[in-house]
Amino acid sequence: MSGSPSFPKRLAWYTGAVFGSAVAATGFVAVREGLPPTAALISFSLVVVFSSHRRVFFSATESVSPAFMVSMAAIVVFVHWHSLAGCLLIGMLSSLYVPGLTRSSWPWFPFNAGITGLATLAAGAAYAHLPGQAHPGVPAAILGAIPVAIVCMAVSGSLLVLSYIVETGRVERDVLVGIRSSFGQVVPFALLGVLLGRMYIALGPAVMLLIIVPILIAREMFASYLRVKESHDETVGMLIHALEAKDRYTSGHSERVADYARYIGEELNFMPARLERLRFAALMHDIGKLVVPNQLLNKPGRLTPDEFSQVRVHEKVSVQMLSHIDFLRPIAAASHSDATRFDPDDLDHPIEPYIVMIADAYDAMTSTRAYRKALPQDVAFRELRDNAGVQFHPACVEALIHAVEKRGERHGAGFETDAEFENAPVAGVGSAGLGDLLDNEANGRTTSASS
Amino acid sequence: MNRGRRIGFVCGLGLVGGLIAHFADPSGRAYALTLLAAGLVLGELFALRLEDRDPLPLSYAVLVVLASSFPLRDYAIAVASAEVVSLLLRVTDRKRARYVVLFGIRIAVAVATYAAYQGVWHLVGRREQVAPVLAALAAAAAAQLLVDITASKLLRLGESFSPRSRLAWLAVASSGMLMAIGYRGVDGSGRVGLFGPLLFSTPLLAAWYAFERLDAATRSYRQTIEALAMAPELGGMVPPGHAARVATLASAMGEQLGLGAADVRDLEMAALLHHLGQVTLDEPADGRGVDPSEVTAVTGAMLREIRPLVGAGEIVGGDVNDPKRRLAAQALRLASEYDDLTARDNVPGNLAVESLRSAPAYVYDERVVVALERVLRDRVTSRP
Numbered sequence: 158m159s160g161s162p163s164f165p166k167r168l169a170w171y172t173g174a175v176f177g178s179a180v181a182a183t184g185f186v187a188v189r190e191g192l193p194p195t196a197a198l199i200s201f202s203l204v205v206v207f208s209s210h211r212r213v214f215f216s217a218t219e220s221v222s223p224a225f226m227v228s229m230a231a232i233v234v235f236v237h238w239h240s241l242a243g244c245l246l247i248g249m250l251s252s253l254y255v256p257g258l259t260r261s262s263w264p265w266f267p268f269n270a271g272i273t274g275l276a277t278l279a280a281g282a283a284y285a286h287l288p289g290q291a292h293p294g295v296p297a298a299i300l301g302a303i304p305v306a307i308v309c310m311a312v313s314g315s316l317l318v319l320s321y322i323v324e325t326g327r328v329e330r331d332v333l334v335g336i337r338s339s340f341g342q343v344v345p346f347a348l349l350g351v352l353l354g355r356m357y358i359a360l361g362p363a364v365m366l367l368i369i370v371p372i373l374i375a376r377e378m379f380a381s382y383l384r385v386k387e388s389h390d391e392t393v394g395m396l397i398h399a400l401e402a403k404d405r406y407t408s409g410h411s412e413r414v415a416d417y418a419r420y421i422g423e424e425l426n427f428m429p430a431r432l433e434r435l436r437f438a439a440l441m442h443d444i445g446k447l448v449v450p451n452q453l454l455n456k457p458g459r460l461t462p463d464e465f466s467q468v469r470v471h472e473k474v475s476v477q478m479l480s481h482i483d484f485l486r487p488i489a490a491a492s493h494s495d496a497t498r499f500d501p502d503d504l505d506h507p508i509e510p511y512i513v514m515i516a517d518a519y520d521a522m523t524s525t526r527a528y529r530k531a532l533p534q535d536v537a538f539r540e541l542r543d544n545a546g547v548q549f550h551p552a553c554v555e556a557l558i559h560a561v562e563k564r565g566e567r568h569g570a571g572f573e574t575d576a577e578f579e580n581a582p583v584a585g586v587g588s589a590g591l592g593d594l595l596d597n598e599a600n601g602r603t604t605s606a607s608s
Numbered sequence: 609m610n611r612g613r614r615i616g617f618v619c620g621l622g623l624v625g626g627l628i629a630h631f632a633d634p635s636g637r638a639y640a641l642t643l644l645a646a647g648l649v650l651g652e653l654f655a656l657r658l659e660d661r662d663p664l665p666l667s668y669a670v671l672v673v674l675a676s677s678f679p680l681r682d683y684a685i686a687v688a689s690a691e692v693v694s695l696l697l698r699v700t701d702r703k704r705a706r707y708v709v710l711f712g713i714r715i716a717v718a719v720a721t722y723a724a725y726q727g728v729w730h731l732v733g734r735r736e737q738v739a740p741v742l743a744a745l746a747a748a749a750a751a752q753l754l755v756d757i758t759a760s761k762l763l764r765l766g767e768s769f770s771p772r773s774r775l776a777w778l779a780v781a782s783s784g785m786l787m788a789i790g791y792r793g794v795d796g797s798g799r800v801g802l803f804g805p806l807l808f809s810t811p812l813l814a815a816w817y818a819f820e821r822l823d824a825a826t827r828s829y830r831q832t833i834e835a836l837a838m839a840p841e842l843g844g845m846v847p848p849g850h851a852a853r854v855a856t857l858a859s860a861m862g863e864q865l866g867l868g869a870a871d872v873r874d875l876e877m878a879a880l881l882h883h884l885g886q887v888t889l890d891e892p893a894d895g896r897g898v899d900p901s902e903v904t905a906v907t908g909a910m911l912r913e914i915r916p917l918v919g920a921g922e923i924v925g926g927d928v929n930d931p932k933r934r935l936a937a938q939a940l941r942l943a944s945e946y947d948d949l950t951a952r953d954n955v956p957g958n959l960a961v962e963s964l965r966s967a968p969a970y971v972y973d974e975r976v977v978v979a980l981e982r983v984l985r986d987r988v989t990s991r992p
Contacts, residue, residue: 295800299807345810352800352807356790359798360738364789370782371811374775378818381772385825388916392832395914402888444835447887448843474842478835484828 175271193243229350248277445474622646724751874919
């Protein structure tokens, strides 16, 4: 657990019990086996505390650090010297994270230290009792890391689950999923840790430095990557801000289209990288509107055919601009409205433009615009289904409807959070976007066009 | 052949070769040599991408393992065969001449690695202790750095040695040393054989993955900025290619003026986006066109709202007399005016510079005009 959130009072006695047990266990094994070798204890303490402070945060609560690998190496080293107290102390220190020690959240340290200490002690005991670990060959030693890691994760996972039960009386599914997925993540670190421990015994602490360096560099690069990604997000945010400054009728449209596109992508089991690409494509699908004169975008009345063709230029410009970005290029060319109409025979057509088109059309139908009120959600769903296989990709239509219903979300008439245009007229399904500002004969569309 | 297939092909080739070697030489030495040679080829396929030079291959780490554990003849066979296979895998791509040059650099690095390791190893009296072994391994890694950087500079494949390059070298060097010490051990202790290179390549692969993500994100970010820079051009508000030309010119002027790397980067971003605000403005009904000062103010305000572009926003729309940004702001203005004169008004370059020079002294700082002249002169002299 991260040290940032406030510590719940209900966990006070549980923390006392867990931390007290870890301290008592340290005393017990120290009296029974003797104190751990000082030099090894100091070097491992320094490395494990340093490692736990070089973690990479993927989100507010998720992070990874090489501290687990160092703890596994400590298990091998201290078991070799018959000192489980060393394992326990290093395990406890691996949860020390100074920036998390604020006034309200410092009790997370004894909480986490107790859990990781006891888990490392159990793992150390398991390693000491593994058959053939006195002088194992390399493959046996590496394989031995797996049950040891499992014991460690099982003990810490059980104590964590117990803490949730103590605090709330139940365990959320997310917690169990998180614990289960962390098993897969720790195994490579466990293998490396065991090998590192063996080399430490043979060659001394220099090897620790050699392995920590590339891990820290990976960490630095990953942190740089997250910073660049954040910059990218902020820049795209600025673009959307600029678009909305030009076209006040479509406030929040790009973000909503990105959300609906993500819903569809998740329903279709897209991998995270593909979802990310889809999100950017959806956010930037109207980027070409930047070149359309404001007067045309904000014209309250019907557009003339000449004006409409000027506005349509934005699709071509969007394709040109998106094609400049490598990771969007494969789907950019297919983003033009002439190419997003569903064609069951075109097997090479990427699915992402179809997804963005459906998300765009759904948002256009369920949002109030200056020229007409939002349509009810069931009407929008019916419209999408009626045109599935003709205008829209059928699987994507069903994916969106399923995702929206699964989330219990309601959009459209009566459920808008930001209905700015109260005096907008009520209109039919053919009034969903720029296309219907013209007669159907002029724009060639019969149903909801995208905005 | 894409990279995935190449990796599969090399793994298959290595395993088949390893099996044959295992039966041909039951001592296991040929088997290990074959697998490490395959590792060398794989290391060529995984390279740390850097912003200012050719990617740094992970094979350099495997070279240290080979140099520290095999006699010259075995080393030469493994390196030569691995590099030939790598070359053959590469020549299916374009830029064949470049790959032949790379082949030469790899061979030079391999020679230096072996020579440096053996030289220092002899110097420390071939003592099988941790410190002398580490010293010899460190010398091998340092020799790789020296030869690669020198060759890259001589062949103009990359000039600078950026912070990211330094970290990449450090990752490859420390992993190579660890993999080598794991493979060979010291005086029989700590030897884990092929498990050493295999498992200790994991942190290096993690670093490779992080470098890949960083490179892809940096490229996407840059391309997004360039795409945004295209908007005023596609809207017919400025001549096509204006932003890119001004960015190239202004950043070269920034370097001439001795601005720091971060300031030059801000200047380049400012140059790319200096007309962006125009797309949000209403065209005046009287056909006079948008007021340039309004474009500057709006663009500056837009950019200042984005943390990574605050510096660029200050250059575009900040106080022109701010001593911190004065030179950069003037460089952008001068580069933009020069491009307007040459690309939009078709004024010859020398006349354009003369016209800009003849502006009152308070308009452009003398140093900025001199920087523009130097950049333009360098361009002419470096033309083939």
